[in-house]
Amino acid sequence: MAAHDRSNERTLRHQVWRHYEGNAWDAFDQLPPRVRKRVTEHAYDAWSVNVLILWQHYKRVHGPTPRAEGALIRYLDYCERLERQVFAEHYAAEHGAPLPHDNARVEVLRAPAKAAARRTREAGSRNPASLM
Incomplete structure (x- = not known):
């Protein structure tokens, strides 16, 4: 049984990306704080084991x-845009209309910097809700 079959994943992500197995919490905890913050803001589950890889x-590069952190964050942003494009194309093909979020021309909603920092301090990095 593939990893996506054991989860509640009901999207096309398993067709777009390879989901590496491993302890998601341990992987998340090994990421620098700035990258952890971006992972928690990702429009979809960024799969922390993949992000750690x-x-x-x-x-190494x-x-x-901070330069490496910035490069990784830019790559995560790029991956998020690719996922949204795949989902939007699938939605349009299936429903004959643009994805409502794209049709409304809105950005991915992210927590304001101060609120996100406060929640991170209050909850700690092992809060399961922070990865959703």
């Missing part, structure tokens, strides 16, 4: 620096 790559 990417972080290890960016650290740039060293464990």
Whole structure:
């Protein structure tokens, strides 16, 4: 049984990305705070094991620096745009209309920086809700 069959995933993500197995909490905790914040703001579950694999790559390329964090965050933003495009195309083909979110021309909703920082401090990195 594939990983997506064991989860509540009901999207096309398993057709777009490879979901690496591993302990999601341990992977999330190994990410730098700035990257963890971005993962919690991702429009979809960014799969923290996958992000950790990417972080290890960016650290090899740039060293464990803010530059590496920024490069990874830009890549996560790119992946999010690709996912939204795939979902929008599928929705349009299935329903004959644009994805309502795109039709409304709204951005992905993200927590304001101060509110997100406060929630991170209050809840800690192991809060399950922070990954949704």
